[in-house]
Amino acid sequence: MTDWIAATGGRLEAENRVLFDTPDQARLALENTILTPLAHLGVLDVVGSDAETFLQGQTSAQVALADGDFAPLTCFCTPKGRMLANAQLWRVAKDHYRLLMHTSLLEPLAEHLGKFAAFYKVNLDIRDDLALLGLVGREAAALAEVRFDVVPPRPWHQTANDDLQLLAHPGPRPRLLACLSAERAIEVWQRLSEHATPVDNAVWRLHDIQAGLAWLDANQRDAYLPQMINWEALGGISFKKGCYTGQEVVARAHFRGQVKKRLVRAQLDGNRLPAPGSAIEDADGKRLGEVFCAELDAYGEAEVLAVISTREAALPLSVAGQKLKLLKLPYEVERLDPESLAARG
CATH class of the missing domain: 2.40.30.110 (Aminomethyltransferase beta-barrel domains)
Incomplete structure (x- = not known):
């Protein structure tokens, strides 16, 4: 559901790009705090008593590390080690995990994982009722602490309250990503925009580029080994865990x-x-x-x-x-x- 984006004053256009009329946006982000709807990213939930076991056999992350504090990068591979998706993994609650990835990969990955989910007590749910907001700038942490009533986390970690998770991403400026209900996002946006300037989500993508952080989309799936996008240099591969799909090829390429x-x-x-x-x-x-x-x-x-x-x-x-x-x-x-x-x- 993207109706909330229209309420921000942004225009959702092709390729999940959100546009605002703000001038000099990338330059503005150098010295000011900016705010953007992250329409190019989406969320897949994995829920059930077997969620941890299920994910442990499918993903490059050591799932136990996603403990409600650390929120590791991860990826899902073919048996030949090629990535079907890369993602950030965090735990929402007991037996409830959340995956952040490019929105064009949500359905393909859910379909792929669904072939194996039938053998576990687990459900896969594409959360189109959630909104993702990005805050960038020196005052992002202070603004988030006041507006969300949580202590901002360190990069690749999370904090949360009852209806919101806040994650920190690396970059040339402090970056925070808020995941919350689309209904609440409209009210939160209005409060944040009193102190942060709305910009296109291209500015967030630019900061990903400057951070050396590559998110696959549907056109790039099954094309790269994780190491080809430096995923092991970002902590996105555990070489200490047991088997997962594609693990043998990924490990051989490394060693x-x-x-x-x-x-x-x-x-x-x-x-x-x-x-x-x-x-x-x-x-x-x-x-x-x-x-x-x-x-x-x-x-x-x-x-x-x-x-x-x-x-x-x-x-x-x-x-x-x-x-x-x-x-x-x-x-x-x-x-x-x-x-x-x-x-x-």
Whole structure:
């Protein structure tokens, strides 16, 4: 249900993009607190007495770590180790888990998991009655504490009250994601917008890019090993848990160093946004990989996440005639165990 978005003054358009008439939005986010409906993301609930056991056999996360405080990244794979979806997992209550992912993957993943859910005491529920709000900026935590009456969490953790969960995501500015009923979202939006400026959800996507955080959509499912989007460097893979679908391939790629493509962050020398899947070529015209996602930054230039070959390439790189400059990722591309991430917060 997206009726609540119209009540914010935003316009929901193609590809789950929400638009506002606010000028200079990405630049505004550099110094101010901004607010956006996260219409491109959605929620799948897994509920039942077998929910933890069921998820443990399907997902790359150590499900017991989702304890109501830590909210780990995770992914679901084919037997060949290719991702069907990547997500954030958190526990709402006993025997009740929630998965955050790109909205276009909710139905495909629910259909896939439904093949196995029949053997467990578990129900899968796409929650189209929930709203997701994003707060970004230096005052985001203080504003959330006052308006939601919860202590804002650390990145990849959660806090909650009776009818709302609040999660923190990494990025160049503090970022909080609120999950609440669509009915309550209208009232909450009105109160938050007194102190935060409404912007397009493209600004949140831009901050994902700057955080080196790639969310698959339906067009990208079954295309990448988790390591190809640096998922193990973000704590999205537990190498200490038991078996799950695709685990053998994912583990072999890690321990044998067989990952031939990696996610990189980059900037183009123009303001033309390449479509996901656009070819990245080296100086000799050889294809190295493809654009994963792209958004315009505060200076009107295209920033991208791309998946490219790890082999040395002839420079410069380009996308459809635009020169591509590689930028530094905000994390080291090395294994980060979610167990240690949960322990140290």
